[in-house]
Amino acid sequence: MITSPANQHVKRIRSLASDRHERRRERMLVLEGVRLVADALESGATLTLTLYAPDQLQLTPAGAALLQKLRYLPASYEATPQVVAAASDTVHPQGVVALASWPHVAPGKPGLLLVIDAVQDPGNLGTLLRSAEAVGVAQVLCSVGTVDLYAPKVVRSAMGAHFRLAMEQDLSWDAIGERLASVDHVYAADPEARMPYYAADWRQPSALLVGNEAHGLSDAARRLATKQIAIPMRGGTESLNVAVAASVILFEALRQRTLGRS
Template structure:
């Protein structure tokens, strides 16, 4: 069953996903995530960094071989340990909180980009991240690894943007996207109110449906010869400018 969790349909069916390596397991256990099973290499034993955390946890410990761990994980070099973790329960309470600041991903398909944006959103103090339809699965092993544990630090919600974005607007939240035709730069725009920041697909940007709902557009100015930033880099620039305005002015 554990190896099957590398496949989305089995993750969906079982409501569980794989967390690989010492650091991610530490983050999961420290955050109080529901870790069902921890599997470790019999030759190396339970890593020292996890000993105390596992004494306090109520998860099953399974000792196995390096070959079995390699089959159950998605990395070229298998980790010494991995965990089977229950998917998160939907918690939308942070989305419409007073002065909420939320990152919305619309069709972002690369797991590295999604993981990096979640990590940046965590670092910049965003209230939540929303993954709309068309985004890569949050529980894809590459996505999970790319978050470096940040998926355990803030609410991440997979939802249908066609219903969620209009609901945000009904709560007085402004929807902000990027555009090369925008007259406001990300530095002149006022990020201090309730804002949802929309980031679109790597090739095509925001969907037409999302674009129709966007209230404001901003542009990231560039002084050098580069034509563009990838979505994770652009999102990080916007997140840190929003953090600066909201917390450091």
């Protein structure tokens, strides 16, 4: 059992959690918490390093079930709760932290794309990925300037979407434009637009563009849009959080694609 917070495995996990360049160089992401690690295993991910506290995991049924799997994995080490906490990024660790290689998920059938323009908040990006996976988005494309897809807070917020959703980051607008060339409709979410989001025809190959929290869509993103859409609101709020707004629109797209436009 690992008992020292100065252990080399703890240092490696902490380094990858804090250093974007190192995550990119090694193409690794940090997984933390019972649900996220269990979800990764169920999705077929290979954990390259795992630290877990048996006594802590045994406190919940989900933790106990995960413990039975972790005992037989390679590069999986028992550790004290203090050691796992030292390797963790959260305030209240759940007794397990792991490393996994970046998943490679092939894009789905052409249908619906989500393009993210310089979203900065990790929680917002994670929620966007989670909603995109839930509605069956074929691929998520992130422009240069978007927060790191594999940052620990993004991974936690996405709740396993990384292992089931095709995604790319740091794309130039020229590259994004090439990806959208075969898309029938490119809708840009803009609170000032007159067209309501439910009037859009999401049944055809489509893309949704969402912009930065403070500045909205960039000029480069607007040039790629064929139409601009908004969410009508009756209250005094001027606009919704980008993750909330995109989720509302994406689920309307799913409704139309499932039930038809009405």
